[in-house]
Amino acid sequence: MRKQEVSAPSVVDALYREADDWHVNAGGETIHAKRLSGPWRRFKWLMASVWLIYFLGPYLRWNGQQAVLFDIPNRQYHLFSTTVLPQDFWMLSLLLLFFAILLAVVTALVGRAWCGFFCFQTVWTDVFTWIEERLEGPPAARRTLDKAPMTLDKLRIKAIKHGLWMLIGFLTGFSFVAWFTDAFVLWRTFFVGEANGAAYATVALFTAGTYVLAGFLREQTCFWLCPYARIQGVMLDRTTVVPAYDEQRGEPRGRGRRVEEAKAVGDCVDCNQCVAVCPTGIDIRQGQQEGCITCALCIDACNHVMDKVGRPRGLIRYASLDELEGRSTKPLLLRARVWVYSGILALALGGILYGLTSLAPIELKVLHERAPLFVLQSDGSIQNAYTLKVLNKTPEPIAVTLSVSGHDRMTLVGADMPIMADPGNVTPARLFVKIPRRDLAEVQQPILFHAETQLPSGQTIETERESVFIGPNR
Structure with a gap:
């Protein structure tokens, strides 16, 4: 874009005039x-x-x-x-x-x-x-x-x-x-x-x-x-670094051969090599435009020509609009x-790395039965029902042993044998936890369910999930 001090409406008008010079191939030619x-x-x-x-x-x-x-x-x-x-x-x-x-x-x-x-x-x-x-x-x-x-x-x-x-x-x-x-x-x-x-x-x-x-x-x-x-x-904005044509250095274009002719023209010799190598067929000298994919092949072409005519490289180079117009530019940091x-x-x-490094071969979820929250047994104990869901992330079926902790007088019913968890699936297990009523000191007693398995490689894997044991009001 051309360097000039103009008002905002003039800038818009200039952009429209520049866009009129763009050549967008609509498919009429290969x-x-x-x-x-x-x-x-x-x-x-x-x-x-x-x-x-x-x-x-x-x-x-x-x-x-x-x-x-x-x-x-x-x-x-x-x-x-x-x-x-x-x-x-x-x-x-x-x-x-x-x-x-x-x-x-x-x-x-x-x-x-x-x-x-x-x-x-x-x-x-x-x-x-x-x-x-x-x-x-x-x-x-x-x-x-x-x-x-x-x-x-x-x-x-x-x-x-x-x-x-x-x-x-x-x-x-x-x-x-x-x-x-x-x-x-x-x-x-x-x-x-x-x-x-x-x-x-x-x-x-x-x-x-x-x-x-x-x-x-x-x-x-x-x-x-x-x-x-x-x-x-x-x-894109004024600070974005893109392949750009240095108009101040390149214009007016010409092929001056004598010394006095060379002084009267810019460095651009109007060879059109930048257009010839462009995969979208645009002319980078018309400014940044929608067809430019910033592949920088025009930079190679222009530098090649500059070497031949004995002029400095960089007539087309990666630069921001601020740099081309001589404005001060901020460092990236x-x-x-x-x-x-x-x-x-x-x-x-960080979240992705944490997720990948924290993936466990098995996962355990615990659902407390809500209807009813607890049952008073004939022997005077309080019973809560739970559904445990074991997710097996390994490619092989595994045997998972379930246990519970959190109270000295607690009994787990239904976990006498390990459950078989199929690979890639969630395997449910319905279990019951009993605590004698006289030993239940709180209405809500925190407990911890454990799942343990041994992989075919011999590695022992454990996981746990917190839950709560609910009893009557005292």
Whole structure:
């Protein structure tokens, strides 16, 4: 945006005039972006490699089973040695909060970094266009091939390209399903027609979706379909660091060759390489705009040209609007929202870590019967009824021994034998507690129920739950 001291209405008018210069491809043409090597291109590939976890993660084994498995039919979610059940899904809300705030803080600081370097649409499109370039050549050759009449050679190239696109789409869908069922079992059953019907439907949807979105829609998905792009776009402000064109240094544009001509023009030689490499086809020199996904490929292109013409790098660089206009900028640690965002992130992450580290293999809940609260027995004792619910979070059935403490003369009825708790399920047990009336000193006597089991590994696990024994008024 241009440096000028104007009133608020003038600023709005200037923004509208600047937006009139934006070029948003509405799908009337296919963008064939040029590929140039450079630090940001390498960084982009490095960040994209994170998605290898998506493809390879289901094949990681842990204690003889899939390390990460979202077993929806059995309502069990295995994370290495930890099993998370629906009762522990409060951690999911914290996880969603963590990533939502992380997205907000990253966007506020460095713009649409998610869109530029991590978004699966961006990454898959980049891979698809890389395949296209390997088979069809640079942008000019691809445009010529698209306009050429169909020949056997063109048919062969197009068939190979679309076949590879479909293969990537299939592997995308297959890998998604592998997170929800044993990956090796899926390979054995899928191609012989023995897999679940939902697996075939999911793979088909992912294959078609990936093929269409990354192969054909490409930047149109970012412009018109993606809600995150719109949300992230409104989070930017004057202090956000994004790829930006230094207009004061670059204008007026020209290709001055003599010394006197070079002094009369800015550093921008109007080579349009920043536009040629942009995957969404925008001109970064028109200011920050909705089509910019902050992938920084224009920085590589501009620096490459600056090196050739013997001018300093950084005509296009990561910078804030305040920096470009010469205003003073605050360090990150002095910005209030950075501390607020960081505090929320720390709380959410702390809650998740606490939840994962405090997960017990078994849980015990105690429900006191309310009708009646107590029963006076013929032997003069007071009896209370309870329903104990044992949740087994282990993958194997276990025998759980129940006991109670809190009073010296207390008797537990119905817990002579251990109860068998099935894996991933809640097993109820109805028990009775008796205390002689003459030994009951309080109307409400605190008591403590205990559950103990021994895992197949030999480890003894204990858990307990507080309750109350209720008697008549004295």
